[in-house]
Amino acid sequence: MAFDVPALRKEFPTLQREIDGHRLVYLDSGASSQTPRVVLDAMDRYYSWSRSNVHRGVYQLAEEATDLYEGARAKLATFLDADPRGVVFTKNATEGCNLVAYSWVRRQLGPGDALLTTVMEHHANHVPFTTAANELGFEVRHVPLTDDGQLDLDAARELVADGKVRFLAAVHVSNVLGTINDVAELAGVVREANPDAKVHIDGAQAVPHLPVSFRELDVDFYAITGHKMLGPTGIGALIARPELLESMEPFLTGGDMIRDVTLEGATWNDIPHKFEAGTPMIAEAAGLGAAVDLLTDLGMDAVREHEVDMAAGLLDAVGGIDGVTIHGPSDPALRGAAVSFAVDGVHPHDVGAMLGSKGVCVRVGHHCTKPLMRCLGLTATARASAYVYNDRDDLEPLVDGIEAAKTFFAR
Amino acid sequence: MSLEDMYQEIILDHYRKPLNRAPSLEDEAVAVHHSNPLCGDEMDLRLRVVDDAVDAVVFDGEGCSISQAAASAMTDAVIGRDLKDALDLTEDFRRMMHGDEPARADDLKDGVAFQGVAKFPVRVKCALLGWMALKDAIETYERGASAHTVTHEE
Ligand SMILES: Cc1ncc(COP(=O)(O)O)c(C=O)c1O
Numbered sequence: 001m002a003f004d005v006p007a008l009r010k011e012f013p014t015l016q017r018e019i020d021g022h023r024l025v026y027l028d029s030g031a032s033s034q035t036p037r038v039v040l041d042a043m044d045r046y047y048s049w050s051r052s053n054v055h056r057g058v059y060q061l062a063e064e065a066t067d068l069y070e071g072a073r074a075k076l077a078t079f080l081d082a083d084p085r086g087v088v089f090t091k092n093a094t095e096g097c098n099l100v101a102y103s104w105v106r107r108q109l110g111p112g113d114a115l116l117t118t119v120m121e122h123h124a125n126h127v128p129f130t131t132a133a134n135e136l137g138f139e140v141r142h143v144p145l146t147d148d149g150q151l152d153l154d155a156a157r158e159l160v161a162d163g164k165v166r167f168l169a170a171v172h173v174s175n176v177l178g179t180i181n182d183v184a185e186l187a188g189v190v191r192e193a194n195p196d197a198k199v200h201i202d203g204a205q206a207v208p209h210l211p212v213s214f215r216e217l218d219v220d221f222y223a224i225t226g227h228k229m230l231g232p233t234g235i236g237a238l239i240a241r242p243e244l245l246e247s248m249e250p251f252l253t254g255g256d257m258i259r260d261v262t263l264e265g266a267t268w269n270d271i272p273h274k275f276e277a278g279t280p281m282i283a284e285a286a287g288l289g290a291a292v293d294l295l296t297d298l299g300m301d302a303v304r305e306h307e308v309d310m311a312a313g314l315l316d317a318v319g320g321i322d323g324v325t326i327h328g329p330s331d332p333a334l335r336g337a338a339v340s341f342a343v344d345g346v347h348p349h350d351v352g353a354m355l356g357s358k359g360v361c362v363r364v365g366h367h368c369t370k371p372l373m374r375c376l377g378l379t380a381t382a383r384a385s386a387y388v389y390n391d392r393d394d395l396e397p398l399v400d401g402i403e404a405a406k407t408f409f410a411r
Numbered sequence: 412m413s414l415e416d417m418y419q420e421i422i423l424d425h426y427r428k429p430l431n432r433a434p435s436l437e438d439e440a441v442a443v444h445h446s447n448p449l450c451g452d453e454m455d456l457r458l459r460v461v462d463d464a465v466d467a468v469v470f471d472g473e474g475c476s477i478s479q480a481a482a483s484a485m486t487d488a489v490i491g492r493d494l495k496d497a498l499d500l501t502e503d504f505r506r507m508m509h510g511d512e513p514a515r516a517d518d519l520k521d522g523v524a525f526q527g528v529a530k531f532p533v534r535v536k537c538a539l540l541g542w543m544a545l546k547d548a549i550e551t552y553e554r555g556a557s558a559h560t561v562t563h564e565e
Pocket of ligand 1: 030031092093094095122124125171173174175202204205225226227236368
């Protein structure tokens with residue numbers, strides 16, 4: 001492995017904590033990652049040195065703030081191999097999905113059209129589109145799963161065969177199953193049946209963990225969120241083809257996103273500013289820029305290699321416990337390091353509480369994927385998700401905690 | 412307070428050997444379904460009423476140890492009580508879950524063991540699930556209806 005995990009862990013203040021005398025073992029980065037010192041420092045520097053608004057100021061502080069904000073956009077564009085004019089800052093991935101739903105899908109799809117999505121979407125990439133479908137009368141079709149928790153591409157081919165599918169909304173990496181979807185291939189399936197179809201990918205769980213090239217994926221929209229990739233909360237981005245953004249109407253309107261305003265109306269600013277109404281999240285952009293720098297330094301290939309190792313470790317250690325079932329692909333090469341599991345006879349909530357009392361943080365519940373839970377016949381799972389600061393030393397407390405829960409709650 | 416303090420032996424006993432856990436009830440007057448989408452708990456509760464009193468109550472469903480054990484202890488505490496009295500006891504339990512001393516500790520029976528849960532805010536709704544289902548069943552009965560579904564949002 002190309003980076004030193006114990007040394008890296010020292011850069012994260014929260015990870016130095018103890019809980020009731022136990023070392024904190026943070027295995028919930030799928031929900032939100034920890035924040036390294038460099039990100040905190042970048043935000044602090046903005047607030048304590050360059051604090052001012054962006055874009056309109058003609059004094060030094062405002063120029064610095066603008067450079068921080070636009071610099072973060074440039075860093076993110078390079079990181080994702082995208083055109084900076086196609087990088088729109090949003091509050092989070094959810095807002096990116098809504099931008100697409102409001103400014104494209106709701107203005108383009110209607111009765112007779114169909115939207116293709118999958119049964120494994122996070123509510124963020126599900127509710128904006130189903131709500132639109134229910135209001136506007138277009139159809140929603142769902143790609144089902146194979147037994148190993150992957151998308152069934154043969155079924156997808158059948159679902160698009162009538163040529164009515166004009167839009168695809170799909171998740172890149174599942175936050176529950178860990179499955180890495182071949183979204184480029186799925187996009188190909190959709191475009192083969194309808195070359196004009198547009199493709200939107202929810203990359204919230206992909207960009208923190210894998211090398212992602214927007215250009216190579218060759219999709220139209222791609223939503224990400226900062227707080228899962230070592231960045232602060234309150235910032236995300238929608239990556240889009242610039243020419244598509246140019247053809248679209250804005251999502252939110254107001255200050256900053258206009259070119260001219262008269263008593264009667266307004267014309268729009270250039271992209272991406274046309275989609276960024278009001279004062280943006282400047283400190284958070286500075287923080288996200290620092291997070292991108294850190295990930296770039298670690299190298300996303302190395303991050304992925306580390307996570308394949310962690311996924312393998314989690315699958316072996318947790319899957320090896322008697323009475324534990326793992327959901328999602330069994331091959332670490334096909335999945336991320338978010339591993340959902342069920343413990344026979346013990347409710348996920350109780351598993352999570354037992355682990356929590358021993359300083360091990362995992363998520364329990366439906367993970368904002370209720371349709372997927374129904375599809376799997378579950379109401380909830382426990383999920384351990386690893387990131388750059390976890391290593392195999394974190395597996396022992398996890399396994400011990402699961403064993404303790406089994407003993408404590410045995411009926 | 413540690414996890415072991417919350418999960419007292421009484422609670423674990425109810426969890427391991429729940430009272431009045433059954434998927435059906437003869438001559439039921441009301442069936443309600445309560446779910447807690449946040450943690451994925453689902454509960455069916457059935458009530459039989461004779462002479463305006465709780466003649467029988469059974470529950471079924473899926474949930475964590477706290478929700479299952481609290482529902483079990485609840486059934487034991489309310490069977491035989493007038494509907495109005497059962498509602499009053501429900502309110503006492505609800506207040507206890509929000510930190511008050513129970514006014515009817517004896518009547519709550521094993522329900523008092525859940526007092527410690529009040530210190531774990533995220534688990535309070537688990538302990539309340541069965542009691543809220545009972546309250547809803549009684550109110551549904553009093554409205555003259557026989558079924559009701561409730562989703563608890565936070
Ligand atoms: C797959 C996936 N999509 C979207 C989101 C939503 O991210 P956010 O809450 O930051 O908008 C999440 C986060 O939980 C996720 O896991």
